[in-house]
Amino acid sequence: MWAYSKKLQYPVSIKNKDLRMAKFIITQFGGSNGELGASLRYLTQRYTMPDDKGKALLTDIGTEEYAP
Amino acid sequence: MNIFQDSQTYYDPFSMTRNSSEKSPKLFEPQEAFMLGNLFKDLYMTYNGFSNYCLQPHNARQQSLLEVQVYSFVAHEINLYLDTHANNQRMVQLFNEYSRKAKEASEAFEKQYGPLMVQDSNTEIPFQWVQGPWPWEYQK
Numbered sequence: 001m002w003a004y005s006k007k008l009q010y011p012v013s014i015k016n017k018d019l020r021m022a023k024f025i026i027t028q029f030g031g032s033n034g035e036l037g038a039s040l041r042y043l044t045q046r047y048t049m050p051d052d053k054g055k056a057l058l059t060d061i062g063t064e065e066y067a068p
Numbered sequence: 069m070n071i072f073q074d075s076q077t078y079y080d081p082f083s084m085t086r087n088s089s090e091k092s093p094k095l096f097e098p099q100e101a102f103m104l105g106n107l108f109k110d111l112y113m114t115y116n117g118f119s120n121y122c123l124q125p126h127n128a129r130q131q132s133l134l135e136v137q138v139y140s141f142v143a144h145e146i147n148l149y150l151d152t153h154a155n156n157q158r159m160v161q162l163f164n165e166y167s168r169k170a171k172e173a174s175e176a177f178e179k180q181y182g183p184l185m186v187q188d189s190n191t192e193i194p195f196q197w198v199q200g201p202w203p204w205e206y207q208k
Contacts, residue, residue: 005184007133008203009141010105011123057151064144 002063009067039066092158093149098166102138107145126208132177136184139170 030036042062049055094109101107103120125131143166146159153159174184182196183189189197201207 003185006203007137007184009137009144010102011130011134011137014206053152053154057148060148060151 004067035065039063092156095162098138098142101145102141107142108149129181129207132173132180135173136170136177139166139173142166143170 028034039062042058042065046055046058046062049058093111095101095107096104096109096112103123104112105120106112123134125134143163146163146166150156150159150163174188178184178188182199186197189195
């Protein structure tokens with residue numbers, strides 16, 4: 001169902017190594033309340049949505065949470 | 069929108085719908101919206117002493133890509149809005165406008181720096197799509 005493009009949603013340019021910050025960022029993405037988990041919840045919940053709004057919104061948001 | 073308002077005692081994700089079912093939401097200019105990560109003025113709240121980084125492209129490639137990113141972002145924000153407000157005519161018009169701008173910017177970028185989507189690769193040998201840089205690779 002998905003198409004991806006070779007660009008980021010927001011430009012990133014990492015100038016220095018910072019392992020503590022890296023830990024925060026990976027937790028934000030893959031942690032217990034992270035975007036990865038959220039994306040899977042949205043993309044699974046959408047199958048039980050009764051209306052078009054819900055289906056569209058959960059698919060769009062789930063995609064956004066999932067895409068790094 | 070003030071989430072600490074007394075009248076709003078429950079979480080209401082669609083409050084924007086009911087407060088302004090006919091009116092269109094106030095929007096930031098594309099550049100500013102991209103910087104803030106939010107197109108909608110009523111949904112933006114500043115965070116304690118935090119100021120956003122003002123993006124400055126260092127070369128022509130970054131400049132060209134930034135244009136694609138800004139217009140794609142705005143179009144995507146409107147897309148999310150329209151998911152729950154499918155009958156807002158002005159927002160549909162704006163969506164068409166910014167999708168078109170994003171498409172034009174993408175075409176301009178691709179002409180010079182290679183494909184952004186695999187279907188925009190030409191049929192040359194070697195296949196252009198596999199050539200870097202990829203977005204996660206450090207670029208000067």
